[in-house]
Amino acid sequence: MRILLSKLLINYPYMASVVLFIIGASTVLTRSNLFKKLIGINIMESAIFLMFIAAGNTRGGAVPILDQANPGASYINPIPSALMLTGIVVSVSVTAFALALIVRLYDSYGTTNARRIAEMRNGVADR
Amino acid sequence: MTAAIRANLPVFAVIAPLFVAFVLPTFARRTRLVEGLVIFVQAVGLWGTAYLARLVLAQGGLPIIYEVGGWSAPWGIELVVGNLGAFFLLVVAGVSLPVAIYASGNLAKEVEGARRRAWFYVLYLLLGGALAGMSITNDLFNVFVLVEVATLSCCGLVSASQEPSGAEAAFNYLILATLGSGMILGGIGFLYIVTGHLNMGFAARALATVWQDYPHVVWMAISFFMVGFGVKAAFFPLHIWLPDAHSVAPSPASAVLSGLAVKGYIICLMKVLFHVVGPELMQVFSLNRLLVLLGMVAILIGSILALGQDELKRRLAFSTVAQIGYIFLGMGLLNVKGMTGALFHIASHGIIKSALFLAAGAVITQTGKERVSELAGVGKKMPITMGVFTIASLGLVGIPLFSGFVGKWYMLLGSLGAGDYLAAAVIVAGSVLCAGYLFPVIRVAYFEPAPADDWQEPGVRQRLALILLAMGIFVLGTIPGPLLELALAAATDFLVFN
Amino acid sequence: MMKDFVLKRIVIVLLPFIQMYGLYVIFHGHVSPGGSFAGGMILGLGFVAFATVFGLDRGRQMLPEKVTTLTESYGTLWYGIMGMIGIFKGFPFLANKLAGIDVGVPGTLTSGGLISWIGLGVGIRVASTITTLFFTMMEEKP
């Protein structure tokens, strides 16, 4: 138990990311407000970014810039950070696109509640 | 110069559509120029991919490896045009050209405004480029980025029709697909943490040695990949977004979404499962049985749900769910025959479903009728459109001489080879059900009295596209030659040399 | 549009520096943290700040939609053209040092070869996308 706890504590970034991921995913799946869904998506993606960056981190590592003065330093792995930058760009574009869609949905249905939108649409479909 | 172009064909296959897509908005209002450029790019793309496929075949299956920026494998990004890459590139190029031709004729009736239409083409080309990239990239992170590009373009295409239901379907799709991308990214993260590589080949080699140390992490990674790609590829219990999204999109968009986009994700999943995880590990985690089981359920439930739809495009969308089940089933059989069947079904379903959606779109735009029960007599007024629909239906049902038969034949061989008689029965039952939901359309269209409305065939370009696709269905069914060879070689790559 | 005099002056004074800093980050992508995406973001946020303070109309005057469309398209095309240099010289796409581009002394500004120039394209694209997004969202008010 103690060992497990200490392992969990040492790996706290991963634990945090797992918690965040669960929060995000459950928000997406359970909330019917479109904005909350979108926020859930963002939380979930942040969790994954966090996990990636934590994986690339070395405790006490140096900034990964080639430095002639200190050639032997252990560097932080820059690849995950670089990748996550791309990931953030992607998530920004998803968010922007989703916001645009929400605006359109609000214009045509007058609500941002997914359930009510579905009800209204089915009502239209059934006539 | 030509030598330089030939040497760089793999990268051109990806960047040419992307860069053309980025330039299109600057002359968005000159519709003819936009359409011409799109068709030109797709035609050149088809030529280029055919050339690549010939090269790959001539090399006897040795992949063409392209190192972007001259950086070699573990550091740089590789594009590998192997059998699988060449195969899917050919499918993508072969389907997108007729669809682009069709779109140039029909889009004016489905999407209002020249600017919106130009943006439609932008998304269309982005999707094409992303799919091309997915088929040949050998880098896990590239897979993620391209999947995201494709997903966003798909959502854009879905929402291109002005109807509010389009926006709703696109939003639902976007949320679920982003959930899926999150899963995929998480899976990539786990694999990277365990193996330290993003290049598929290196990751596979590392994974083979370390997976026993981290079985749970690997298991998590695989399940994340399964769920992530499963959502995007509309694999059975995760298909809920597909019928809405694919039925409200403009018909050329539905065609590429159902015909190609979904397959792109499947190709990526195949690469991850077979090139990185490997068939042995899949068996360790019983993944193959899961795939076969869910594939069978998808075939049956998807077909039965399709039977109940009166809206033509929704019926076709549910049919896609069923046909995706075939591909997963073939994948899960874990033998070369079944895999070949699955790959060939990717090609044949791509072309058949595009033809079906385009024909349905032509019928809907020409008559304004969306329901099957309202289509009485369409066949007499629009013989070419409904003729193509009929050919495509026969193809999907799997009548010999049409492309669907070849895929199903190999899948049957595979399932019997694996001793899975239930799967064989389900494959055949799926065909019968497929006839059950497609033939009523044909019967209503041809054998019920036509109303007096003056319905006409769509324009020349739409007809040309439809005829091209119908010819494709027939050619794939009779002389599938290189495509079948590539599929067979790719399946062998997947299962034997790993 | 805000009517605060101090804010307006400060934005006017700061704007060139913000832009300058954005370009700096773009061009120093290979020797310091940041890069074309972060730099482009800063570049774009300069315009966003201007439009927030002076109103959407002045912002649009300064950066018309036509211009953002063009920069968005050609920023990306620029990336492509830079990448094609490698191909023109007979090497793969995006080849840098391999294609004989001078990469100078490590740690200095000129050590990136094509990277800074590619970054310029990306940065411009990001900047124009950010401003477009912002302008569009400001316009969306019912």
Add this chain to the structure above:
Amino acid sequence: MTDIILALLSGLVGGIVIALLPQASNRLRNTLVLLFSVAGAVFSWRVAGTVFSGGTIRLSGEIAGLAWSLQPDPLGTVFGLIVATLWLFATVYSFGYMADEPRQRTYYAFLLIAFSVALGVAFSGSLLSLYLFYELLTFATYPLVIHERNDEAIRAGVKYIAYSLCGAGAILIAIVVTHGWAGSLDFAGGPLLARGGLRPGLGWLLGLYVAGFGVKAAIMPLHRWLPEAMIAPTPISALLHAVAVVYSGVYGILRVVYSVFGHELMAQMNFSRALPWVAGFTILAGVIIATQQDVLKRRLAYHTISQLSYILLGAFTLHPWGLAGAIFHMISYSTLKITLFFGAGIVAKQTTKIRVSDMGGVGWQLPWTMASFGVASLGMIGMLPLNTFWSKYYLMRGSVAGGKWPFALVLIISGFINALCFLPTVVAAFTGDRDQLSREKGGNVTLMVAPTVLLAGIAVLLGLWPGLVWPGVEAVVNSFFIR
């Protein structure tokens, strides 16, 4: 070589040409239909000439990585001849029957296409091509089945296509298994599975095949579509549901028994011992149900179900005499049954009577028709001057020689029930009250009566001189039993 292509193409091309003609041009259409049917028949006869004079015609190729071939052997040729010859009669009859019906263009176009496809079934030289044509036959005949276009017809069509597709699915699985076990699907090299000998699962495979082809051969309990499909116009019922379509199923089973499994292998299998019982049950049950039907066409339909199993029974005896009887019955039964159907059609068209109980006295109005009907009824019982006598004789001989004497008994009992089934109708037709009958002329009587009488005449002729077709039957039996 060219003969077989032309035989197959004449119907297809004809169908397309007819479909492109304007709806109104009846005379031109009838001429063309006759022309194409005659062409198809002539070329089929030429193919038969080549095959029976010992030549081989083979047309093979690789399509989609699989070997396909067209190579008529004696069995296929006999089937092809039956199809080609009877199609001509049915076409001429159609000219009379359909003269005042709507949707003639669709009717004739698909009639010709179905002709081609049925010939394809007959001439195919491998399981794959057989499967292709078998499947296409369903689609080509579907528009004919739903010709009436009312709800009942459409329901019948759905049933027809559902049954056929399920059957075809079973066949497809069986073909894949056969391909896996035998490595080839071509009939030319003798029974496909014979070389492998007995192996587990063989019985299941045979069951799949019999179930698959049995749908079209209307083996009970897979027969339900057949009586429903009688909603189609009479020439179609006559041709397709009494001859071509159901024969394609029967032909498929014959192929499976003799070309896929081979009689030696069949004889070793336990499962094959059960099959004659299924056929025997169908014979009796079918004809008993037939006697209960009042609508003449339905009675004929159930009678078809019964008679088809005669052929299957002959095939399942696995004895040369039994096979000879089966082949002979294929020939003789088809001529008689088509006569019966033609007769029923003429009665329905001329007097609008479709029920047996109303048919008293019809014979005096339509003497030629009812005379032919009577001759055919006698044939169904197996009376001597008719061709079915010989087929029944050989069937019984085969059953007894194959050690399955109970089936000879079944055949005799069935003959008696057949008598109960048709003779009262014929007798009533010539004894009933002739005065109160109204007659509203529909169709062209001459064109309908002529083929009917001619077919009855042929039946009698074959009964008197069975030697006319005997060489063909002998060739079929020899091709399977003497190698």
